[in-house]
Amino acid sequence: MTLTNLVFKSMKKNIKHYYLYFFALIFSVTLCFSFITIHYNPSVTAALEASGTATAGFESITYVLYFILIFFILYANQLFMKRRSKEIGLYQLIGMTKGLIFRLLLIENVVLFTLAVGIGMVWGFLTSRFFAMILMKLMLNDAIVSLSFSMTAFSKSIIIFALLLVVVLIQIFIMIRKASLLSLFNAAKKADERIKKFSIFHMIMGIIGIGLIAYGYYDSTRLFSVEGATTNNLLVNMLLILGSTILGTYLFFRYSVALIMNLIRKSKKGHLKITDVLGVTTIMHRMKGNASSLTLITVLTGLAVGIMTLSYISYYSSESNAKQSSPFDYILLNNNGNDFLEQLKAEGIEYEKTTFHISNVNIKMSDLFNLDEKNAEYINVNQEVVTAAVPLSDYKKINPDVHLKDGEIMMTSYSNVLSKLLPLESKKKINVKTSEKNYSLFIKEVREDEFFLSVLASDSSPVLIVKDELFHELEKAQNPAISTQIGINLAKEKDRERAEIIFKNLRESNVIQYANLKTYKEYYDENIAISGMSIFVTGFLGLAFLLTTGSILYFKQMGEAEDERDSYTILRKIGFSNGELMRGIYVKQLFNFGMPLMIGLLHSYFAVKSGWWLFGSEMTTPMMIINIFYVAMYTVFGILSVLYYKKIVKEAL
Structure with a gap:
């Protein structure tokens, strides 16, 4: 031959x-x-x-x-x-x-x-x-x-x-x-490592593995909080979370699973069914022996799901992010851009106009946020923040049901990112300063999810809603660079293309000042272009990671099925049916595919939860969609594995 x-x-x-x-x-x-x-x-x-x-x-x-x-x-x-x-x-x-x-x-x-x-x-x-x-x-x-x-x-x-x-x-x-x-x-x-008899040392290591994962999850929830971490040790905290989670995952597969399965087996006091023999016992030893590869698969799964989820959050939040940057279709500042309104009328484009008067006030950081002595080491509590104030009568144009008493204010239009890092609190007093006088005011309510001023006016700081009498006093004492904002919304979507051309032409010819002031559609198109590109490339990576991890798990199950062929032959000869054997195999495959997937999804959840707001305004829906997709694909690999085992069991006799 x-x-x-x-x-x-x-x-x-x-x-x-x-x-x-x-x-x-x-x-x-x-x-x-x-x-x-x-x-x-x-x-x-x-x-x-x-x-x-x-x-x-x-x-x-x-x-x-x-x-x-x-x-x-x-x-x-x-x-x-x-x-x-x-x-x-x-x-x-x-x-x-x-x-x-x-x-x-x-x-x-x-x-x-x-x-x-x-x-x-x-x-x-x-x-x-x-x-x-x-x-x-x-x-x-x-x-x-x-x-x-x-x-x-x-x-x-x-x-x-x-x-x-x-x-x-x-x-x-x-x-x-x-x-x-x-x-x-x-x-x-x-296997990946030699399997030893379960001991007290293994039990302790199993508990430590679970503890390390729990610590990594807990610390991730405090990663960007003022109380839990600061910019000076952010990198150290991230490395600590990553290291404890990966090490904990390895110890979980190496020892914790065996500990849990030992407890289940001992609880049965020697009365083991065929499902226990084929499920609990094999899971205990196989996962223990293949801890290295299962850790790698779990980490890759968590990484892929996390990256895809963050990209989808960015894409899913494109509209809300654009609304934060430009709450109206078009924004004109300081009554600049009357030519734009005239051209809209000349073109027969219907629109709604809302005018807001703006003044500036100074507020201390210590008045806005609860900063203790520990945080004062990193943040200057005496630093003053310049923020915008709007009269209540203007604000009622968009929220007519709001009422304020003398000495009361509302805060709104606070950036989503800053609201997570430094949240505002209501029901407290703050001191508002002008060049002539200080005012002690009570915060009645904080609305972080509402935006109605341009970023050029508010600079991502909270906007104060004050009574008209107080606003007039603030207006006399201050001389803000931007004193009015006109928000314009088109009545009909079909007119948007013509309105965009008019606005861009006037901006390029400097008739409309503030060249960096963009329209809502421009912000939205930019967000879609960047996040669309991002979700596309991360989708490719996610598919590649999914193919890699799912295939490796399936290949390992094929090998295990071949190794256990003789055992199935013996079990068939002593009277066990195909159905009885398959019930144990179902349990085993549920663990073999479900456990790495479940832990990987948990890793991605806490990783994404720690800083998802940096990418968008909605986490739940994007994460659920990505998770469902991954679970469905892993289910396909699991079904293929069960079918292969079924073939092996049928051939056992």
Whole structure:
């Protein structure tokens, strides 16, 4: 038999191990090449440059995709080499040298890799237009995307995939060269680490693992709070949270799961069912032995879900973020821009106009926020904040039901980010200073989620709503740069395009001053362009991470199913039915896929919760959508794993 015939017979024999690996490799190559092709697509590049969105992010994300692909291929190849260790040992027993075995595996991997890369690049090219259209849709860009083949993208991909193949062959060569004949026959039975008898030390480590995760979660909730962390030790706190969470995750899989399962098993006082034997006992030892890989999968899952959630929060909050920057469709300051109103009338564009009078006041930091002595070390409590004041009569134009007594004020329009870092409190007195007099006022109410002044007027500071009499006194004492704001909302959406052209032309000709004062649509379009680009690239990364972690879990379950084949044969011979065996397997698979996923989602939840408000105004809906997507995809891998086990159990007799 020639070496070529032996290669194809070996590939045919191992197709049950390789088929999902082959398709996963094709899908990985498809994602990578599609992303690179989009990067060099002239239609996409032109559209991104026109919207002012940077394209440099494509290059960096491409390298991240390469890293994920390399990690996945090397890890999966290691698992399959482990599964084929007995086969390689038999080759040595019949007289084949290690060099000849390497040549056999070299040809096999070159054929497999070449087919996967070829098919993946074809699919990547064909699907690149589809993904590019998704990108344009996310950015609300109507540009027509054409299917474009880039020689630059093709040559870069060929070089990267060729280097990856070389790295895989080097990995195989090292594994074959270092392995002894005895180790090859026992390799498939080895877990990540040697399993020892459960002891008091293991119990203590299990409790510590749970404690470290709990500490990481608790500290993350205080990361950006004034009481819990400051800018001086923010990096240290972040590293501490990351380290304790990762170490705690490893100890959880290594010891805590075994501790919990031991407690469950002891609670049954020796009366174990077949479900307990196939579920509880195997979970206890398998998770304990594969702690390293499960920790890596959990961390990758949490990282991917967290990144995708933050990107979606930014995209989902594009409208509310634009409203914070420009609460009205158009804003005119200091009665500047009457020409704009006249042109709107000339064009027959209907609109609603709301005028607000503005004055400035000075407030001490110590009056606005509760800052103790510890925080005073980092924040100057005597520092004064300049903020805007608006008369109650103007504010009633948007909220007619508000009433204030003498000496009472309201605070509103406070930035979402600042409101999380330094929250305001109502039902307290503050001192408001002008150049002539100080006023002691009582804060009746704080409304942080309401915005009606331009950022140029309020500068993200809280806006004070005061009675008209007090406002007139403040107005006499102060001479603010901005004294009025006119908010304009269009009556009909169909008129927006014409109104935008009029406003931009007047701004460019300096008829409307404050050149950096943008319209609501401009803020919204900028947010959509940036966040749409962000969610697109993070979606690619999320798919790559999902493919990697889900496939690795499935490959490991395939290996475990093969290892347990003899056990199922024995259980069938002593009278257990397929259904009884499968019930235990269902429990096992629920834990094998559900536990890393659940902990990964918890990691992402607390990571996102610690600073989600830096990205947008809504967390719950984006997080639920991303989590549901990940759970659904993991469920698919879990079902595939159960089906493989079902096949093994049926073949047990």
